[in-house]
Amino acid sequence: DTAVSQTPKYLVTQMGNDKSIKCEQNLGHDTMYWYKQDSKKFLKIMFSYNNKELIINETVPNRFSPKSPDKAHLNLHINSLELGDSAVYFCASSQGSGTANYGYTFGSGTRLTVV
Amino acid sequence: AQSVTQPDIHITVSEGASLELRCNYSYGATPYLFWYVQSPGQGLQLLLKYFSGDTLVQGIKGFEAEFKRSQSSFNLRKPSVHWSDAAEYFCAVGPVDSNYQLIWGAGTKLIIKP
Numbered sequence: 001d002t003a004v005s006q007t008p009k010y011l012v013t014q015m016g017n018d019k020s021i022k023c024e025q026n027l028g029h030d031t032m033y034w035y036k037q038d039s040k041k042f043l044k045i046m047f048s049y050n051n052k053e054l055i056i057n058e059t060v061p062n063r064f065s066p067k068s069p070d071k072a073h074l075n076l077h078i079n080s081l082e083l084g085d086s087a088v089y090f091c092a093s094s095q096g097s098g099t100a101n102y103g104y105t106f107g108s109g110t111r112l113t114v115v
Numbered sequence: 116a117q118s119v120t121q122p123d124i125h126i127t128v129s130e131g132a133s134l135e136l137r138c139n140y141s142y143g144a145t146p147y148l149f150w151y152v153q154s155p156g157q158g159l160q161l162l163l164k165y166f167s168g169d170t171l172v173q174g175i176k177g178f179e180a181e182f183k184r185s186q187s188s189f190n191l192r193k194p195s196v197h198w199s200d201a202a203e204y205f206c207a208v209g210p211v212d213s214n215y216q217l218i219w220g221a222g223t224k225l226i227i228k229p
Contacts, residue, residue: 004158041203043159043219090158102147102209102217106158 003027006091006107013081014115021076021110023091032074033104034066035090043090049074081114088112117142119208121220129228130198136191136223138206146208148189149217150180153203162204165189176200201227 004025013019025032031050037043047066048055054066063079078085091107118141128134140146147166151159163174170182180191189206203224209217 041222041224043205043222045216048216092158102149102164103161104151104159106160108156108158 004091004093004105004107006089006110008110009108010111010113012113012115015081015083017081018077018079019081019112020078021089021091021112023074023076023107025072025091025093025105027093027095027105029093029095029105030071031094032068033092033094034074034076035092035106037088037090037109039087046076046089047074078112081112083114086112086114117208117211117218119206119218119220121204121206121223123223124221125224125226127226127228128196131195134191134193134196134200134225136204136206136225138189138191138220140187140189140206140208140218142187142208145184147210148180148182149207149209150174150178150189150191151205151207152176153205153222155202159205162191196225196227198227198229201225 007022033048034046035043036046045057046060049068065077067075088109088111090109092104094104120139122137149164150162152162153159162178163172163180165172165182173179178193180189182189203222205222206220207217211218
């Protein structure tokens with residue numbers, strides 16, 4: 001199936017740990033994103049990555065770092081996890097020129113719980 | 116400042132009844148407007164979008180939305196809801212920069228009564 005897939009679906013970890021979330025898309029899209037959805041369902045862009053150009057939301061702590069080994073993958077690494085990092089993290093991708101880039105395809109999310 | 120407001124946190128409708136979800140935006144130019152749906156445990160799926168032209172846009176799953184510039188609104192409608200429509204609905208507006216980013220509303224949870 002063509003899709004954006006994320007692993008793991010659930011992640012429970014202790015404060016201070018380092019963890020990674022993986023994302024892969026087989027849609028041939030050029031741009032990938034990481035979003036954070038907090039407990040109030042508010043969606044916030046964290047990163048976008050296009051042709052090796054990384055756009056960082058300046059409000060994202062530098063404990064969060066995206067890593068893209070190739071165009072089809074954009075992993076999210078988080079250092080020194082804090083309680084406030086608990087959220088659902090969505091990977092997404094888009095393709096095309098101009099307005100077609102707004103047709104995001106989202107993964108099903110990773111629910112991160114920091115205890 | 117650019118913003119998107121979805122005034123209703125929850126809406127409950129009976130199965131078969133009509134639905135309207137509200138979305139208001141603040142934007143300095145003609146916006147691009149979107150509705151996404153998030154089913155429980157799933158990622159977001161694009162329902163419909165408006166870029167220009169006809170202000171009434173049709174989407175998937177029988178949804179439509181109307182852009183009203185004078186009211187800065189882009190309300191989502193469906194004439195008859197089904198139990199499978201129970202989900203969270205997000206309105207979004209863009210572009211906010213040259214990287215195709217969107218501003219997202221806080222979402223409206225749709226609950227369907229049998």
